[in-house]
Amino acid sequence: MPPLVSQHIHPAGTWRGDHDSVSLSYDARFLRRRMLTTTKGTRFLADLAQTTSLDHGDAFELQGGTLVEVVAAREDLIEITGPDLMRIAWHIGNRHTPCQIEPGRLLIQRDHVMQDMLGRLGTITRHVSEPFAPEGGAYGHGRTHGHDHTASHGHSHTHEHEHEHEHEH
Template sequence: MLKLTERLGPIVVGQASDTLTLPYERRVRGRFKATSDAGRELGVFLERGPVLRDGEGLGTEEGDVIAVRAAGEPVVTAHVPAGLPLARLCYHLGNRHVTLAIGGDEHHGWVRFAPDHVLEDLASRLGARLEHHEAPFDPEPGAYGAVEHHGHDHAH
């Protein structure tokens, strides 16, 4: 079993000897066993903290590099115009402490989240066009970098 013990940050295509494709729920963990896309047994032994990002490299004790890939998984993408509609959608979804991926261009924006009928209803009421599909889920890392999930310990 290859032991992955070092985060290398974003790597260029071709730098890795193999890939490891994982859904979001596995990429939030620091220690687990997995099988690479080429069938090699891997043990991931990383410090707790940042989520493994699509395109990030992991180093083995032997000096090999394995590239992390975000797996396609069921998601909902809410499409809205850029500007205030996107800001309003992000505000209301983020106010519910859900993990979100955000993207778009100068004319159109989108917010991606795990399927949830309550969030879908909220997004629809805010004017979003919903798309249910499979796509990589690589959400925003949060305002504090390594902090992905936090306890609900602030006052209201």
């Protein structure tokens, strides 16, 4: 029997009714095509038209109309508190690190390089395990992509080039 397939997402707040759920980490909520298993054990293929950033509360619609709610999974995070969180948020953003911004605290994915930097900036950090729902990207893509501090693979990702733009005024 072929697996169930979902090719449609209902945004959070636009659907209601009986549903199953699937718990996904922040990274796993960025997908186009992937086999998933719900909390009730149903396997289905998410086969979306394009790579999509899913939010907590969105729902996959399976063929036949069954809904599967996306639940943000608990993740290992760093909670950041202390004075001048606005300045700290700037440093985190300057490194293109996904950050959940809340009153009185910031949350980022665990990263020893970031934790060391934050300590040198005078913050208070502690490890927590919570769902992670960082701010979306500034250009409407719904996602930022952090810098990887773990490995180099021998080539540059810069795309610099010179060109001119002509403008009529």
